[in-house]
Amino acid sequence: MLRLVRKIPLVLSFFSLLGIPLAEAQFTPGQILTAAQLNSQFALYVPMAGGTLTGPLTVPNLTVTSTLSLSTALPVASGGTNSATASGTALDNITGFSGTGLINRTGAGAYSFTALSSILQGSNNLSDVGSASTARTNLGLGSIATQAASSVALTGGTVNGTSVGATTASTGAFTTLAASSTATLNTLASSGATITGGSINGTSVGGSTAAAVTSTTLTATSAIAMPNRTITASTSAAATDYVVLVNAASGAVTYTLPAAASSTNRIFVIQKIDSSANAITVARAGSDTINGATSQTISSQYGALMLQSNGTTWTILGNTIATLG
Structure with a gap:
């Protein structure tokens, strides 16, 4: 217990010196004040409105109801940066931000760091890809992606919709064609x-x-061998016929020419090689004519006809005299 006698005016004088306006305390001389009563009386004067305090001041709890200005930065040691300025050190002092690389928030209040070495760098132009072949596979690129334009090898697939290596023909342009x-x-x-x-x-x-060849100009460096065949029975002209030797010893033989319209400029040489009396008849196809006639006959041994189509009819170019009937 505190006995307060005539010292209250001294206390009031102290607050007056600090520039604190005071209300009059309601005490009576000789009144004994409890700590609670004394604190209640001080509550009439704190917080202050104006005035200046000098010297150290210890306040267990400080509540600011308006603007608080500090002449210097106030360091925050716990849960803050412990730094007077916002710098790299400030972030380093925050727990969880001590790693290196790119920061990744993995959840509430949780962070992780990703090393830059594991991330593609634009300036490297994909040179930092660990496996180029795996990357091509993941992109759906085949082996042709690594072939030079001057040396491309196709071992399958299609060109213009036609399978490479198949039997279906397709258009192609080549400087050199090797089969x-x-x-x-x-x-x-x-x-x-x-x-x-x-x-x-x-x-x-x-x-x-021999094989059938169509060309504008045919130049031979040596003798040209023309095909010939021997027949003993009636037959039609074959695609490879040129010289046809006919043996009619077993009976008369008819040799039928192809259509003049499908044989333009084609030449036939037909000769009877046997000595029998059996005649050889050279017959037309359809409504064609042979020198205006429907057929020609060779009746003597070694008699022969040379004929050529002009696309409409057959013309006799030469014959062995006295063999036509």
């Missing part, structure tokens, strides 16, 4: 084509077996 086996050509440019190997219609180029 490892049989090559089938459809139409060659009229300006000419050079074939140094392979085959035409299954016949080797330069071989001894």
Whole structure:
């Protein structure tokens, strides 16, 4: 207990010196004040409105109801930065921000860091990809992605919708065409084509077996061998016929020409090689004519006819005298 006698005016004088306006305390001389009564009386004067305090002041709890200005920065040691300025050090002092790399928020109040070495850098232009082949596979790129434009190898797939290596023809333009086996050509440019190997219609180029060839100019470096065959019975012209030797010893033989319209400029040489009296008849196809007639006859041994189609009729170019009947 505190006995307060005549010292209250001294206390009031102290607060007056501090510039604190005071209300009059309601005490009586000789009144004994409890701590609660004394604190209640001080509550009339604190907080202050104006005035200046000098010297150290210890306040257990401080409540600011308006603006609080500090002459210097106030460091915050716990849960803050312990730094007077906002700097890299300030962030480093926050728990959980001590890693290196890119920060990633993984949940409420939880963070992790990703090393820059595991992330693609734009300035590296994909040179930092760990496995280029795996990356191509993931992008759906095949082996052709690594082939040079001047050296592309196709081992499958299609070109213009046609399977590579299949038997279905497709258009292609090549500077040089090399065939490892049989090559089938459809139409060659009229300006000419050079074939140094392979085959035409299954016949080797330069071989001894004749094959049908259409060209603007035919130049031979040696003798030209024309095909011939011998027949002993009636038959029609074959696609490879040129010289036809007819043996009619067993009976009369009729040799039928192809249609003149489908044989423009084609030449036939037909000869009777036997000595029998059996005649050889050279017959037309359809309504064609042979020198205006429907047929021609060879009746003597070694008698022969040379004929050529002009696209409409057959014309006799030469014959052995006295063999026409």
